[in-house]
Amino acid sequence: MSFRYLAGRVSQALAVILVVTIIVFGLLHALPGGPARGILGPQASAQQIADFNQAQGLNRPLPVQYLYYLRTLLHGDLGTSYTLNEPVSQLIAQRLPKTLVLTVLSALVGLAVAIPLGMWQAVRRNRPVDYMITGLSFVAYATPVYFFGILLILVFSQILPWLPPQAPQGDTVAQVLEDPAGLVLPVVAGAASMVAVFSRYMRGAVLENLSEDYVRTARAAGTRPRAILWRHVFRNSLTPVVAMLGYYVPVLFGGALVVEQLFNYPGMGLLFWSAAQASDYPVLLGCVLVIAIATVIGTLLADIVQRLVDPRVKAGAE
Amino acid sequence: MSVLIHADPAEPTPANVPGARLGLRRFTRNRFAVAGLVVIVFLILFCFLGPVIYPTDQIHTALTQVNLAPSAAHLLGTDAVGRDELGRLMYGGKTSLIVGLAAGLLATLIGTLWGAAAGYAGGWVDAVMMRIVDAGIAIPALFILLVVSAITTPGVPGLVLILGLVSWLVPSRLVRAETLTLKNRDYVLTLRAIGGTHSRAITRHILPNAVSTIVVAATFQVADAILLVAYVSYLGLGVQPPQTDWGGMLSAGLTAAYSGRWWLILPPGLAVILVVCAFNAVGDGLRDAFAVRGRS
Numbered sequence: 331m332s333f334r335y336l337a338g339r340v341s342q343a344l345a346v347i348l349v350v351t352i353i354v355f356g357l358l359h360a361l362p363g364g365p366a367r368g369i370l371g372p373q374a375s376a377q378q379i380a381d382f383n384q385a386q387g388l389n390r391p392l393p394v395q396y397l398y399y400l401r402t403l404l405h406g407d408l409g410t411s412y413t414l415n416e417p418v419s420q421l422i423a424q425r426l427p428k429t430l431v432l433t434v435l436s437a438l439v440g441l442a443v444a445i446p447l448g449m450w451q452a453v454r455r456n457r458p459v460d461y462m463i464t465g466l467s468f469v470a471y472a473t474p475v476y477f478f479g480i481l482l483i484l485v486f487s488q489i490l491p492w493l494p495p496q497a498p499q500g501d502t503v504a505q506v507l508e509d510p511a512g513l514v515l516p517v518v519a520g521a522a523s524m525v526a527v528f529s530r531y532m533r534g535a536v537l538e539n540l541s542e543d544y545v546r547t548a549r550a551a552g553t554r555p556r557a558i559l560w561r562h563v564f565r566n567s568l569t570p571v572v573a574m575l576g577y578y579v580p581v582l583f584g585g586a587l588v589v590e591q592l593f594n595y596p597g598m599g600l601l602f603w604s605a606a607q608a609s610d611y612p613v614l615l616g617c618v619l620v621i622a623i624a625t626v627i628g629t630l631l632a633d634i635v636q637r638l639v640d641p642r643v644k645a646g647a648e
Numbered sequence: 649m650s651v652l653i654h655a656d657p658a659e660p661t662p663a664n665v666p667g668a669r670l671g672l673r674r675f676t677r678n679r680f681a682v683a684g685l686v687v688i689v690f691l692i693l694f695c696f697l698g699p700v701i702y703p704t705d706q707i708h709t710a711l712t713q714v715n716l717a718p719s720a721a722h723l724l725g726t727d728a729v730g731r732d733e734l735g736r737l738m739y740g741g742k743t744s745l746i747v748g749l750a751a752g753l754l755a756t757l758i759g760t761l762w763g764a765a766a767g768y769a770g771g772w773v774d775a776v777m778m779r780i781v782d783a784g785i786a787i788p789a790l791f792i793l794l795v796v797s798a799i800t801t802p803g804v805p806g807l808v809l810i811l812g813l814v815s816w817l818v819p820s821r822l823v824r825a826e827t828l829t830l831k832n833r834d835y836v837l838t839l840r841a842i843g844g845t846h847s848r849a850i851t852r853h854i855l856p857n858a859v860s861t862i863v864v865a866a867t868f869q870v871a872d873a874i875l876l877v878a879y880v881s882y883l884g885l886g887v888q889p890p891q892t893d894w895g896g897m898l899s900a901g902l903t904a905a906y907s908g909r910w911w912l913i914l915p916p917g918l919a920v921i922l923v924v925c926a927f928n929a930v931g932d933g934l935r936d937a938f939a940v941r942g943r944s
Contacts (some may be wrong), residue, residue: 342779346783358786465680471924472871472922472924472928474879474882484906517652582790584788587794606903609798618792621786621787625785625788
C-alpha cells in the first residue's frame with residue numbers, strides 16, 4: 331500500500347468528517363428557536379434568547395459562526411446538556427464504552443454464526459439447506475429489531491423464565507460484565523440482522539472463490555477438497571467479509587439505539603433516546619457527531635485493511 | 649463436497665431467445681422472487697379491497713369491546729379501545745404500503761439524479777457530491793429520525809419527504825457507478841461530438857441505459873422504506889391516531905403483549921416481515937434477471 335493512497339484516503343475521511351460537522355451545524359440551526367433555544371431550554375423568553383444570541387455571537391453571519399463552532403469542537407467541547415447539567419463530552423465518555431460492549435459482543439456473536447452458515451450454504455449451494463437458510467436470512471433482515479426483542483423477552487423471560495428481561499444496569503463496563511445473563515437477550519437481538527447480512531456475504535464470497543483459477547489448480551494438483559475449502563477458500567473469503575464490518579458500523583449503532591431503549595441498557599443509545607424525549611439538543615447533536623466520526627473511521631480502517639490483506643483491491647471507496 | 653467438482657456454472661444463454669424473454673425466464677425460475685410477487689399482490693388486495701369484504705369501524709372507539717381475544721365476531725380480536733384488529737391491519741397496511749412505496753421511490757429519484765449528476769460531471773464536483781453522500785451514510789437514519797421527532801411531528805406527506813431525504817444515499821452510489829461506465833460509451837461521445845447537450849446525454853442516453861440498475865435499486869429501496877416506516881412510530885414520528893400503520897400498531901401493542909394479548913403485536917409484526925421479505929425477494933429476482941450488479 332502506497333503512502334500516496336493512505337494520504338489520499340485519510341484526507342478523504344477528514345473531508346467527510348468536515349461535511350458531517352456542516353450537517354450537524356445545519357441541524358443545530360434548523361431547530362425551532364435556533365441554538366439559543368437549544369441551550370437555554372424551552373422556558374427561555376424572547377428577551378433572554380436575544381441577549382444570549384448577542385453574548386454568544388449568534389447574530390453574526392453563519393459562516394463565521396460555523397468557524398467558531400469548529401473551534402469549540404476541536405477543543406473537545408460538545409456543549410452542555412441542559413437536562414443533566416453535565417458536559418456532553420463527559421456524558422458520552424461515560425456511556426460510549428457500554429454501547430461498545432453491546433455492539434462488539436453483537437458483532438462477534440453475529441459473525442460467529444454467520445460465517446459458518448455462509449460456508450455451509452455455499453458448499454450446499456441450491457440444495458434445501460441453502461434455500462432454508464436464505465429464507466431465514468430474508469426473515470431476519472426484515473424483522474424490526476424491537477419486534478424481535480419483544481418476542482425474545484416474551485419467550486425467554488416470560489413464558490420460559492430463563493433470562494432477565496432487563497439489561498445489566500451497572501455504571502461501568504466492569505459492572506455490566508458482572509451480569510452476563512442480562513446481556514444475552516440484548517446481544518442476540520442486536521446480532522440477528524447481522525447474521526442475515528453477513529451469511530449472505532460469506533456465501534457470495536465463498537462461491538466466488540470456488541470459481542477461481544487457484545481452486546482449479548489446487549484440485550488438479552490433487553489437493554483434498556476439504557483442504558482446499560478450509561486452507562484456501564475459507565481464508566480468502568474471510569477478508570472481504572471482515573472488512574465489511576467497517577461499513578456496518580452505522581447499522582450496529584442504529585441497532586444499539588433500539589436495543590438499549592427496549593432492554594433499558596444505560597449506554598449511548600439510551601442517552602440519545604432520553605435526550606430526544608426531553609429535546610436536549612446538545613446531547614442529540616453531540617451523539618450524532620461522535621457516531622458519524624466512529625463510522626468514518628470504521629470505513630477508513632475497512633478500506634485500509636482490505637488493501638493490506640488483498641493487494642488486488644484497487645479502488646477501495648469507489 | 650461435490651460442489652468443488654464443478655465451479656459455479658453460469659446460466660447457459662439459449663441462442664435465439666430475446667433479452668426480455670430471457671430475463672423473464674430467469675425471474676420466473678427464481679422461486680423466492682415469484683413468491684414475493686404473489687405476496688405483494690395479495691397484501692395490496694388485502695389492504696385496499698379487504699375493507700370492502702370485511703368492513704369495520706376504525707374511527708370510533710367501542711369501549712364495551714376492548715381487548716377481546718380472537719373470536720368469530722372479531723377474527724383477530726380487538727385493541728385497547730375496541731377497534732377490530734383485523735380491520736385495523738388492513739387500515740394500517742394502507743398507510744404502511746403507501747408511505748413505504750412513496751418514500752422508496754422518492755429516495756430512488758433523488759439518488760438517481762444525484763448519482764447521475766455526480767458521475768457525469770466527474771472531477772471535483774463528483775468528489776464533493778460523493779463526500780456529502782459519505783457523510784450522510786455515516787449518520788445512521790434512525791438517529792436523524794429521532795432528532796427530527798424531537799423537533800416536529802409530520803403528517804403523511806412530511807413523513808414521506810423525511811424518509812426519502814434520509815434514504816437516497818445508497819441508490820446514488822449505484823447510479824453514479826453505472827454512469828461512470830456509461831458516459832464513455834460511443835453513443836454518448838458521438839452525441840457530444842455532434843453538439844448534443846449534457847442534459848440530453850444524461851436524460852436520453854445514460855439514464856435509459858441505467859434503468860435496470862435503477863429498477864432493482866428502487867425495489868430494495870421500497871423494502872427498506874417499509875421497514876423504516878415500521879421504526880418511525882416506535883421513534884415517535886409516526887402518523888397520528890386515529891390513523892395508524894403497521895409500525896404504529898406494533899408499538900401500541902408492545903405493552904399489551906406483556907399481558908398476553910399476542911394478537912396485538914403478532915399480526916402487524918408478521919405483516920411487516922412478510923412485505924419486506926417480498927420486496928427484497930423480488931429485488932433479488934430482478935437483479936438476477938437483468939444481470940446487474942447491486943447489493944447482495
